[in-house]
Amino acid sequence: MSLDLRGALPxxxxxxxxxxxxxxxxxxxxxxxAWTRARTASVHVDPYANLDRQLETLxxxxxxxxxRDPFSYAGGPVVVRVDSGDARPRVRRPPDPVLTAIVAxxxxxxxxxxxxxxxxxxxxxLFAEFRVMSVTRDEVVLDGGGRSLVLRRxxxxx
Numbered sequence: 001m002s003l004d005l006r007g008a009l010p011x012x013x014x015x016x017x018x019x020x021x022x023x024x025x026x027x028x029x030x031x032x033x034a035w036t037r038a039r040t041a042s043v044h045v046d047p048y049a050n051l052d053r054q055l056e057t058l059x060x061x062x063x064x065x066x067x068r069d070p071f072s073y074a075g076g077p078v079v080v081r082v083d084s085g086d087a088r089p090r091v092r093r094p095p096d097p098v099l100t101a102i103v104a105x106x107x108x109x110x111x112x113x114x115x116x117x118x119x120x121x122x123x124x125x126l127f128a129e130f131r132v133m134s135v136t137r138d139e140v141v142l143d144g145g146g147r148s149l150v151l152r153r154x155x156x157x158x
Contacts, residue, residue: 097130099140099151108135112151 097114119127133141142149
């Protein structure tokens with residue numbers, strides 16, 4: 001039996017390449033940390049824990065205060081304490097809306113100023129806590145929490 005080096009040379013070269021590739025792969029895995037023996041336990045941090053704490057403190061109401069009505073459009077009446085010797089709190093309503101202009105055409109609209117905001121409204125619209133009942137050439141009728149409010153067009157020089 002004779003050994004032919006030319007027949008064994010491809011097998012030896014393949015084995016040499018396989019060993020080089022194996023050494024490089026194991027070195028890369030060790031450097032990346034994938035083959036470390038002692039794995040540290042990862043600490044799981046809840047990303048929503050801070051939000052949960054904030055929501056818990058936000059939902060608390062102070063004793064004696066009523067929760068806000070989610071179905072009302074405005075903040076409601078403002079309670080003001082006056083230092084006039086009278087210890088009773090007084091309820092102050094926000095000022096009434098002011099009609100600034102009426103555009104009368106097929107679809108009449110009105111410009112109303114309320115609480116430092118301007119509203120362009122038509123019949124059936126809602127703004128703040130008011131519902132627009134009707135818009136005519138001379139007046140706008142509003143329904144605000146069960147009370148009817150008629151806003152008249154300002155005259156010249158008013």
